[in-house]
Amino acid sequence: MRIKPWMIVAPLLFTPFSLARAADTLDTGDTAWVIVSTALVMMMTPAGLALLYGGMSRYKNLLNTIAMTIVAYCLGSVIWVLWGYSIAFGPDHGGIVGGLTHLFMNGIGVDSLQGSIPTYVFALFQMTFACITVALVLGSIVDRMKFSSWIVFAVLWITLIYCPIAHWVWGGGWMGSMGALDFAGGTVVHINAGVAGLVLALVLGKRIGYGKESMFPSSITLTALGAALLWFGWFGFNAGSQLAADGIAASAFMVTNTSAAIGALAWMFAEWTVSKKPTVLGMASGIVAGLVAITPAAGFVNMPASLVIGAGAGLLGYVGVTVLKRKLGYDDSLDAFGVHGVCGIWGALATGLFANPAVNEAGRGLFYGNPKQLWIQIISIVATAVFTAVGTIILIYITRLITGGLRVATESEIEGLDSALHGERGFEII
Numbered sequence: 001m002r003i004k005p006w007m008i009v010a011p012l013l014f015t016p017f018s019l020a021r022a023a024d025t026l027d028t029g030d031t032a033w034v035i036v037s038t039a040l041v042m043m044m045t046p047a048g049l050a051l052l053y054g055g056m057s058r059y060k061n062l063l064n065t066i067a068m069t070i071v072a073y074c075l076g077s078v079i080w081v082l083w084g085y086s087i088a089f090g091p092d093h094g095g096i097v098g099g100l101t102h103l104f105m106n107g108i109g110v111d112s113l114q115g116s117i118p119t120y121v122f123a124l125f126q127m128t129f130a131c132i133t134v135a136l137v138l139g140s141i142v143d144r145m146k147f148s149s150w151i152v153f154a155v156l157w158i159t160l161i162y163c164p165i166a167h168w169v170w171g172g173g174w175m176g177s178m179g180a181l182d183f184a185g186g187t188v189v190h191i192n193a194g195v196a197g198l199v200l201a202l203v204l205g206k207r208i209g210y211g212k213e214s215m216f217p218s219s220i221t222l223t224a225l226g227a228a229l230l231w232f233g234w235f236g237f238n239a240g241s242q243l244a245a246d247g248i249a250a251s252a253f254m255v256t257n258t259s260a261a262i263g264a265l266a267w268m269f270a271e272w273t274v275s276k277k278p279t280v281l282g283m284a285s286g287i288v289a290g291l292v293a294i295t296p297a298a299g300f301v302n303m304p305a306s307l308v309i310g311a312g313a314g315l316l317g318y319v320g321v322t323v324l325k326r327k328l329g330y331d332d333s334l335d336a337f338g339v340h341g342v343c344g345i346w347g348a349l350a351t352g353l354f355a356n357p358a359v360n361e362a363g364r365g366l367f368y369g370n371p372k373q374l375w376i377q378i379i380s381i382v383a384t385a386v387f388t389a390v391g392t393i394i395l396i397y398i399t400r401l402i403t404g405g406l407r408v409a410t411e412s413e414i415e416g417l418d419s420a421l422h423g424e425r426g427f428e429i430i
Helices: 005-013 017-025 028-056 059-089 119-140 147-170 174-178 186-204 220-242 247-275 280-294 303-328 336-354 371-403 410-415 417-422
Strands: none
Touching: 028 059, 028 119, 028 220, 028 280, 059 119, 059 147, 059 417, 119 147, 119 186, 119 336, 147 174, 147 186, 147 371, 147 417, 174 371, 186 336, 186 371, 220 247, 220 280, 247 280, 247 303, 280 303, 280 336, 303 336, 336 371, 410 417
């Protein structure tokens, strides 16, 4: 039988429009992958980060650190669906902030789509980023901030610092329009959190006895487990940010693992060379440093670049938490700035150097013929740091007015916040 042209065209003409549209827009594979990625990133905060930070804090403040991490996730989850999502991803206003169209998730239903996935899935995925970003901040101020003040500060900071910056980069704001490359949160998450943590640490002041007495971590075992959970969850963080189950997601997955591994080795060998002992804490810190640095670059760089980025992060992170902190004299309790701030800056700059159009045509860095991209990255770094620093200072004073102060009483700090604030103990001391 001879096939006529009309025999091919006719079925297409009579295909129901709704079915054709669904096939073109909603992708169940993409949706399944982003749902899994959302669950992975969710695990990073109340499990991975809580254990990492809890183990690094002193034994008398372990539960307080975990409590601050968990409450940060809970606050972020509620704020996001009430107004945070709308501020970050609502209709653009002057490139600065999103509108309030989606307050209480208004206008979004089960059939709403964001690209090839349901809008609800996209919103929840982005929510997990807001939650972990504010939780990262507390690494700079554990052992000495009031729990009530942390709650007030976290609500203000997510609303007025995180959401606008997320809009700038990912929500249609000025930074994304300028061409800044931030695949999964170099500026939005890590520089943002690192700078805010540093400002908080400087305002709060040093812990009692800092620099005069030993402040040993309560459990390196918990810290190592937390780092492993973060590493696992980070695959959702980075590869999930493609919002599709495709080759770029696969590449992001691979370079994320490579950067974390080489970051751990670089930190370990640097520490081994200087102090003559490779520590588990150092390897855990190197893992996180490598993950932080590859985050903005994950969907734009190839595997050789990830080796350079991860190795650089391990070395810079080690310098940041040893030489830099000692020279400047600030008390960044768990090195939120030394790891997330320093390595986040390196990662954002490295994206401007190594972004490879063969990996993702949306990005072309200096080494691939586009020196302008590095300048754009520098602008994005400086703008984020300045906005976060100034905004955090303002929010600190607002928090003080509301709660009467940021720092716990001297007696509570000496006793330990687990007992003084929560009436609990993480360990039974015999």
